[in-house]
Amino acid sequence: MKNLYLTTLALAVAGSMTFADSHSVVRLGTEGAYPPYNFLNDDGEVDGFEREVGDEVCARAELTCEWVTNEWDSIIPNLVSGNYDVIIAGMSITDERDEVIDFSQGYTQPDPSAYLAMSADVDLAGGVVAAQTGTIQAAFIASTGATLLEFATPDETVAAVKAGEADAVLADKSFLQPIADADGEVMLLEQEELIGGGVGLGVRESDGELLATLDAAITSMKEDGTLNALIEKWGVGEQF
Known part of the structure; x- marks a missing residue:
């Protein structure tokens, strides 16, 4: 089982390196107005639980990422239209949203x-x-x-x-x-x-390679306890 996991992780990392080689910058879209998930600090920079999660995901996936803020009511349409590549904005996974975009696995449990x-x-x-x-x-x-x-x-x-x-x-x-x-x-x-299916990253339905890359990074964060440590730090719900 351990060898199978290591083989799977190695393939995921290889895939992420291929994606990184072909995409110079991955833009992370967030609202910047929903603490503790995301907010703007005194320097006007994106901060909070999702800033740390997003930065760690990008580091593990070997992606160069930049942060973009967008108002909540247009956050999905502007992902679809290409204004950014990933939604990381406290967005709960729902069937209705999944008809328009694709979600990663949850990086939080459903929050009451x-x-x-x-x-x-x-x-x-x-x-x-x-x-x-x-x-x-x-x-x-x-x-x-x-x-x-x-x-x-x-x-x-x-x-x-x-x-x-x-x-x-x-x-x-x-x-x-x-x-x-x-x-x-x-x-x-x-x-x-208790509503919703936890919070996940949102990507365009055409970006399956990016989704697999992000999922692999989230999996590794769950496996080594990094994600649970961030959940505890920011108080965003139950640990995995």
């Missing part, structure tokens, strides 16, 4: 979605719940009896709750927990939702 509100007695079933446009949380709310209020950015969803426009916001718990810890006006509710 949590509700942030001003009080514990809000009406989640019949109230107004905010979510970022195009997310698994927005789709989930739309399937319930609640009224969905969508915003372009995650920060706007939180602002809507604080302004009284929405009763609660539904988002990844790892995004909302630091906000609840730092802001005494809001709180996380006990109710959580």
Whole structure:
């Protein structure tokens, strides 16, 4: 079994070197507004869990990568149109998205979605719940009896709750927990939702070679514990 794994890894590395030789730069597209997954630091550079994951994936795959930021609501169309080559933006793997692009294996487990509100007695079933446009949380709310209020950015969803426009916001718990810890006006509710199939890298359906290269790098990060160490560092869910 060990020899089989080493042979498979060697073939994957060989494939990644071939891809690297034929592609000078691989552009990584992210939102830069969804901590701890991705955000812009004080120097205006992409930072966070996915910055470290992306840099490590590129190093292991021997790819030269550069970071590109893009608004969330157009992040898939602009991948397809060629503005960048990989989406690494806290994007959950879903069947609907998989019809348009291809996903790598997950580099996080499914993260519980949590509700942030001003009080514990809000009406989640019949109230107004905010979510970022195009997310698994927005789709989930739309399937319930609640009224969905969508915003372009995650920060706007939180602002809507604080302004009284929405009763609660539904988002990844790892995004909302630091906000609840730092802001005494809001709180996380006990109710959580487990939706989505984990977070993966997105690529164009025509880029099968690139996808195999990225998958091999993620596999090696799982095997040696590097990915689990980053998951623990940034608090983005359960380890593999």
